[in-house]
Amino acid sequence: MKRWVGLLASFATSIAMNGAFAQGSLRIGMVAGFSGPVAGIVRESAEGARLYFDAVNAQGGIRGQNIEFLTQDDKYNPATAAAAAKSLASQGVLALMLSRGTGPTEAMLPVLKENKLPLIAPATGAISLREPAQPWVYHLRASYQKEAERAVKHLVGIGVKRITIVQVNDPFGNDAGKGAIKGLDDLKLRALSNLRFDRNKPDLAPTMQAIARANIEAVVLIGPAYAVVEGVNALRAAGSTAHVATLSNNASSEFVKALGDNARGIVVTQLFPYERSTANPLVREALGLAKAAGHGELTPAQLEGFAAAKLVVETLKRAAGKDINRDAFAKALEGSRIDLGGLQVNYTEKEHNGLEFTDVSIVGPDGKFWR
Numbered sequence: 001m002k003r004w005v006g007l008l009a010s011f012a013t014s015i016a017m018n019g020a021f022a023q024g025s026l027r028i029g030m031v032a033g034f035s036g037p038v039a040g041i042v043r044e045s046a047e048g049a050r051l052y053f054d055a056v057n058a059q060g061g062i063r064g065q066n067i068e069f070l071t072q073d074d075k076y077n078p079a080t081a082a083a084a085a086k087s088l089a090s091q092g093v094l095a096l097m098l099s100r101g102t103g104p105t106e107a108m109l110p111v112l113k114e115n116k117l118p119l120i121a122p123a124t125g126a127i128s129l130r131e132p133a134q135p136w137v138y139h140l141r142a143s144y145q146k147e148a149e150r151a152v153k154h155l156v157g158i159g160v161k162r163i164t165i166v167q168v169n170d171p172f173g174n175d176a177g178k179g180a181i182k183g184l185d186d187l188k189l190r191a192l193s194n195l196r197f198d199r200n201k202p203d204l205a206p207t208m209q210a211i212a213r214a215n216i217e218a219v220v221l222i223g224p225a226y227a228v229v230e231g232v233n234a235l236r237a238a239g240s241t242a243h244v245a246t247l248s249n250n251a252s253s254e255f256v257k258a259l260g261d262n263a264r265g266i267v268v269t270q271l272f273p274y275e276r277s278t279a280n281p282l283v284r285e286a287l288g289l290a291k292a293a294g295h296g297e298l299t300p301a302q303l304e305g306f307a308a309a310k311l312v313v314e315t316l317k318r319a320a321g322k323d324i325n326r327d328a329f330a331k332a333l334e335g336s337r338i339d340l341g342g343l344q345v346n347y348t349e350k351e352h353n354g355l356e357f358t359d360v361s362i363v364g365p366d367g368k369f370w371r
Contacts (some may be wrong), residue, residue, distance in 0.1 A: 014221055025068040026061070026324060028053075028312055029088035031108065032100040033076030033121070035223055037231040041301045042100050043121065046071060048298070048305025049098060050288070050314065051296060055289050062316045062324070073188040076100070078107035089115040094121030094316075094329050097308050099192025102126040102172055105137075109144060113135035113175060118330050120315075121308035121354070123249075125271075127175055130353055138347060139306055144172065144247065145179030147269040150358040152183030154267060160218040162192055164211060166231060167206070168223035169196035176222045192216060202227040205234040212238035218245065225250045229258045234263050244268060245360075251300040256367045263363045268357045271314055273342065274371045276305045282307060300361075306341050314338045 030049070032042040050069055057066045070088055074081035081104035085096060085135075097120040098253060099105045102202075105122045106129065110118055119137045122129065124143035129137055155163060165180050167173035175195065183189055192214070204221070208231060211219060213361065219235065219242055221228050228246050232280055245267035256263045274278040275298040278287060286306045288297055300304075318336065319328040337344045345354050360371035 023271070025066050026316060027070055027091065028094040029085075029091075029093035030069065030071045030098050030154060031074050031081050031084040031088065031104070032071075032098060034071065034073040036076040036131045037226055038076050038100050038249075040225075041123075041249070041252035042098075044299050044301035045098050045100075045308075046253055048302035048307075049292060050305075051286070051289055051302070051310035052306050054293070056313055062313065065324075067313070067316075074099075074104050076104060078265070079104040080175065081105070082107040082111055085111040085202065086115075087116075087223065089117050092289075094288045094324065094326055095119070095120050095311065095312060096367070097121050097312060098123055098305060099265060102128065102175075105129060108340045109136075110132060116326055116330070117361045118333065120312055121304070123304070125176075126171065130169065133350055133352045137353045138185070138311075138328070140311060140345065141271040141304065142356050142358050143179070143353070145182065146356060147247050147271060147358050148176040148179030148220065148222065149183035149186075150360060151267060152180050152216060152267050153187065154360045155218045155220070155245055156184075156187050156189065156241060156242075161189065162207040162215070162217040163189070164195065164214075164216050164218075165191045165220045166197065166207060166211075166222070167220075168199050168202075168227060170199050173222050180220045180222070189314070193219075197223070197227065197231075199224065199227070202230050205232040205237075206233035207231075208240070209238045210244065211235065213239035214240050218243035221246045225255045225258065229255070232262050232266065233257060245269070248300065251361070251369065252269075253299050255365055255366070259363075263367060264342040264365055266363045268361050268369060270361050270369070271301050271355070272300060272301055272307060272369070273357070274359070275300055275369070277371075280342045282310070282343055285341055296367075297368075304332035307343070310340050311345060314340070 072084035085108040095118040099122040121140035167177040318332040365369040
């Protein structure tokens with residue numbers, strides 16, 4: 001009897017690791033900070049993913065199977081992220097998607113390896129997750145360094161020369177800061193200063209007062225939303241009208257609301273086409289489905305979630321065999337070239353970087369991201 005119990009347990013574990021638990025549905029998981037400091041942008045990206053999954057299910061799903069979108073809150077905590085990823089793996093998800101942040105994503109790597117579980121479109125641009133390529137991680141967005149470089153080149157392009165970099169003193173800030181420095185180097189310029197602050201206690205008022213006194217023309221402000229909001233408000237309170245540029249981790253409506261009147265004119269890098277441009281096929285499709293669902297507009301984070309969901313669906317369609325499992329899903333990604341609607345995503349065995357698209361937006365007087 002004990003032998004049969006052991007065999008059944010082993011069989012159940014094998015099924016879970018191959019992602020074949022769900023009968024009649026294809027399970028896709030998302031582990032991210034639905035509460036905590038990144039909750040606003042996480043919820044928006046999940047809304048965008050669900051918009052596309054719901055549309056696919058309404059058309060009959062994939063080979064008659066609906067997509068079941070399972071989410072768990074990691075509270076932006078690496079240990080919680082690893083536990084949540086393990087939980088979803090045991091529930092037979094075929095893949096995870098849209099993790100948020102470098103720390104939580106890195107904490108999931110052992111779980112991905114152990115369960116042979118692909119992670120699609122993590123919302124992190126960390127070089128540590130790209131070089132060398134992580135075998136189970138498939139990026140969609142460009143790196144932090146690429147977008148920081150784009151922000152700097154935009155500022156110089158509008159005539160700004162006196163630039164300082166203010167970055168959170170952690171792996172994210174250090175990574176993105178290298179991109180900002182490279183952007184200046186390419187243009188034969190140097191930052192007037194490169195300042196760092198603590199993630200947990202930014203205390204940016206003294207820094208911003210010093211920047212205002214130095215008559216700095218622009219600040220590249222790299223950090224989590226709450227710190228950037230504190231920094232911008234302190235800069236304006238100090239009387240400075242310097243341009244402020246930040247990265248796409250702050251491209252959410254919640255970030256704009258938190259800034260209030262100080263949001264206008266803030267430059268925010270973007271990693272997907274303009275969410276209101278119907279000239280782009282991906283955006284046109286997303287806007288059409290959003291309106292059909294009773295939503296008037298999209299945010300950048302919703303568009304990222306929509307694009308990630310479309311990548312998942314296109315991969316499911318390509319997965320070989322009658323039964324779709326994790327192995328088939330991963331094999332369908334390797335060496336693939338997938339058109340998401342004006343955006344070509346290509347993966348090879350040695351490179352999982354996805355897109356290199358970068359752009360900038362400016363928060364307009366209406367609180368929307370203008371391009």
